[in-house]
Amino acid sequence: MGCLLFSGLVLANAAGAMRASVLTYLSLLVLEIAAGFALLGHNWARWLLLGFFGWRTAVFIRYGTAEQVAVGLLWLTIAGYFLFRPNARQFFRGTTAQQSGDIRKGTEG
Numbered sequence: 001m002g003c004l005l006f007s008g009l010v011l012a013n014a015a016g017a018m019r020a021s022v023l024t025y026l027s028l029l030v031l032e033i034a035a036g037f038a039l040l041g042h043n044w045a046r047w048l049l050l051g052f053f054g055w056r057t058a059v060f061i062r063y064g065t066a067e068q069v070a071v072g073l074l075w076l077t078i079a080g081y082f083l084f085r086p087n088a089r090q091f092f093r094g095t096t097a098q099q100s101g102d103i104r105k106g107t108e109g
Contacts, residue, residue, distance in 0.1 A: 027052070038083075043092045046083045053079045 026031035031052055057072035064072070082088060 018020060027056075041092055046092055050076075050079055050083055069076070
């Protein structure tokens with residue numbers, strides 16, 4: 001009876017680990033898609049990136065250690081800074097100054 005109970009727990013843990021693994025790979029896929037479209041200048045992609053880092057930080061707050069929470073907050077802050085500074089706003093709006101050149105068109109100033 002104890003062996004049967006143990007094998008049931010092992011199978012339940014394996015299913016939980018598989019579910020966590022699938023969610024991890026899906027979240028990495030979302031991150032790669034958002035990063036790719038952000039490099040192309042899509043405004044929705046930068047919001048998705050910020051949401052991704054915020055979601056990861058929330059998961060760390062709920063399930064992680066203090067070090068993971070600190071690293072999550074650091075990444076969220078860095079992403080927010082680089083995605084929403086004035087030059088980034090111009091890039092995502094498509095209003096880059098003509099003198100500095102447009103990164104998306106490949107011209108140099």
